Amino acid sequence: xTPDQVxxxxxxxxxxxxxxxxxHTPQYGFREKTRIELFLLRMLTMQxxxxxxxxxxxxxxxxxxRGHPDIxxxxxxxxxxxxxxxxxxxxxxxxxxxxxxxxxxEFEGRFALTTCMWGAYGLQESVxxxxxxxxxxxxxxxxxxxxxxxxxxxxxxxSLQAEGRLMPEVTLRSPDGTRWSFLxxxxxxxxxxxxxxxEVMRAMFEPAFDSVELSPYPDSPGIPMAALTARGRxxxxx
Ligand SMILES: C[S@@+](CC[C@H](N)C(=O)[O-])C[C@H]1O[C@@H](n2cnc3c(N)ncnc32)[C@H](O)[C@@H]1O
Numbered sequence: 001x002t003p004d005q006v007x008x009x010x011x012x013x014x015x016x017x018x019x020x021x022x023x024h025t026p027q028y029g030f031r032e033k034t035r036i037e038l039f040l041l042r043m044l045t046m047q048x049x050x051x052x053x054x055x056x057x058x059x060x061x062x063x064x065x066r067g068h069p070d071i072x073x074x075x076x077x078x079x080x081x082x083x084x085x086x087x088x089x090x091x092x093x094x095x096x097x098x099x100x101x102x103x104x105x106e107f108e109g110r111f112a113l114t115t116c117m118w119g120a121y122g123l124q125e126s127v128x129x130x131x132x133x134x135x136x137x138x139x140x141x142x143x144x145x146x147x148x149x150x151x152x153x154x155x156x157x158x159s160l161q162a163e164g165r166l167m168p169e170v171t172l173r174s175p176d177g178t179r180w181s182f183l184x185x186x187x188x189x190x191x192x193x194x195x196x197x198x199e200v201m202r203a204m205f206e207p208a209f210d211s212v213e214l215s216p217y218p219d220s221p222g223i224p225m226a227a228l229t230a231r232g233r234x235x236x237x238x
Contacts (some may be wrong), residue, residue, distance in 0.1 A: 001123045001124075001125065001190075001191075002125065003078055003099055006078045006079060006123065007078060007079055007080070009188055009190070010057075010078075010079035010081060010082050011079075011081050012081040012084075013186075014081070014188070015058060015079065015081040015082045015084065015085050016085075018057060018058050018082070018085075019058055019060055019085075022118065023060055027222075028167050028220060028221055028222030028223070029218075029220030029221065029222040030222055032218070032220065033217060033220070033222065033223075033225070036217060036218075036227075037061065037065070037117065037150065037227075038061070038064055038065050040148065040227060040229075041061060041065030041066075041067070041115070041148070042065055042066070042067040043067065044067065044113055044115075044146060044148055044229075045065065045066055045067035045068065045071055045113060046067035046068060047067075048067070048071060048112035048113045048145075048146075049070075049071060049072060049112055050071065050072045050073075050074075050110065050111045050112045050113070050142075051066075051071055051072070051073050051074070051111060051112065051113045051114075051115070052073075052074045052075070052076065052107065052110070052111040052113070052114045052115070052140055053073070053074070053075045053076075053114075053115050053116070053117065054075075054076050054100045054114060054115065054116040054120070054133075054136070054137060054140075055076070055077055055078075055100060055116050055117070055120030055121075056075030056076060056077050056082075056083075056086050056095070056117075057077060057079075057082045057085075057086065057117070057118070057120075058082055058085035058086055058089065059075055059085060059086025059087070059089045059090045059093070059095075060089065061115070061117050062075055062086070062089075062090050062093060063089045063090050073090065073093045073094075074093065074094040074095070074096070074107075074111070075090070075093060075094070075095045075096070076095075076096045076097075076098060076100055076104075076107075077095070077097065078097065078098065078099055078100075080097060083095050083097055100116070100120075100133055100136055101124075101129060101132050101133060101136065103136075103139075104136070104140070107139070107140040108139050108140060109139070109140075109141075109142050109143065110140060110142060111140055111141055111142060111145060112141075112142055112144075112145045112146070113141070113145060113146050113147075113148065114137045114140050114141045114145070114146075114147050114148075115147070115148045115149070116133070116137060116147075116149050117150060118150070119150070119152060119193065119223070119225075121133050121134075121149065121151070121194075122152055122193040122194045122195055123190065123193065123194075124194055126194075127194060127196055127200075130194060130196060130204070131204055134149075134204040134205060137149065138205070138208045138209075138230075138233060141233045142233065143233055143234065143235045144232060144233060145233045146229060146230065146231050146232075146233070147205065147209070147228075147229070147230040147233070148227070148228070148229050148230075149201075149228045149230075150217075150225050150226070150227055150228065151195075151198065151201045151214075151225060151226055151228045152193075152195035152223065152224065152225055153195075153198060153216060153224040153225055153226050154176055154177030154178045154195040154196075154197055154198075155176075155177060155197070155198075156177075156216075156219075156224030157170070157172060157177035157180060157195070157224055158172070158175070158176065158177045160221065160224060161177075165221045166221075167221055167222055167223070169182055169183050169184070169185075170182055170223070171183070173192060176197075177195060178194065178195050178196060178197065179192055179193070179194060179195070180193050180195065181193065198214055198226055198228075201214075201228055202214055202228065205228070205230040208230075208233060208234055209230040209231060209232055209233055209234065210231060210232030210234065211230070211231050211232060212228065212229070212230045212231075213227075213228070213229045213230075213231070214226045214227070214228050215227045215229075
C-alpha cells in the first residue's frame with residue numbers, strides 16, 4: 001500500500017471498529033492471539049525502561065502490554081484516525097504521525113524494546129520496503145535491546161488452504177503463500193499483503209542481533225503467525 005492508501009484504508013470508521021474486529025473477536029482465534037501477544041509483551045517490557053510501538057494503530061498494545069507502569073512509551077503511525085484513538089487510550093504517551101520507512105534521527109538508538117504488531121510490515125509495496133522497515137526497527141532499538149515482530153507464516157497459509165481451513169476473507173495470491181489478500185466485510189481490500197518466508201525474515205535481523213528466535217503461534221484457522229524476537233542489538237549493525 002502507498003501511504004495514501006494506508007491513510008484512506010485506516011480512516012475514522014475503520015479506527016472505531018478496529019479493536020473489536022481484529023483484537024477482541026473470538027472468530028478465527030484472534031482474541032487468543034491478542035492474549036498471547038499481551039503475555040509476550042508484558043514479559044518483554046518487564047525489565048525494559050523504554051518501548052516504541054511502530055505502526056501502533058489504536059494504541060491497544062501500548063495500553064495493555066506494559067510489564068511495569070513506569071516504562072516510557074512512544075507510538076508511530078501514518079493514520080491520523082488510528083492515532084486519535086491511540087492518544088485517547090494512552091494519555092501522557094508520545095505519539096508521532098509519520099511513515100515508518102522514513103529516517104527519524106530523534107529515535108536512533110533510543111528504545112530498549114521496539115515492536116511492530118499485527119502484520120503492519122506486510123502492508124508494504126515490496127520486500128525491499130520490508131527490509132527498510134527492519135533497518136528502521138534496528139536503528140531505533142538501543143544497543144543490547146530487543147525487537148519483537150510477529151510475522152506471517154506463509155507455509156502454514158498453504159497447508160490451511162490444502163486442509164480447506166483458510167478463512168474465507170483470505171485469498172492466496174501466490175502458490176507459496178508469500179502474497180495474499182484480505183477482503184474486509186465493508187468491501188475494503190488489502191490487496192497484496194507480503195509474507196516473506198520465515199527464514200527470510202530471520203535473515204533480515206541476524207546481522208544486527210546476537211540472537212533471533214522464531215516461535216510459531218498455536219494452530220488456528222485464522223492468520224498463521226510466529227513470534228520473531230531479535231535480542232541483543234549489536235553496537236555496530238553492519
Ligand atoms: C493492521 S494495523 C495494526 C495496528 C496495531 N499495530 C495493532 O496491532 O493493533 C496496521 C497499522 O499500520 C499502519 N501503517 C501501515 N503502513 C505504515 C507506514 N508505512 N508507516 C506507519 N504506519 C503504517 C496503519 O496506519 C495501521 O494503523
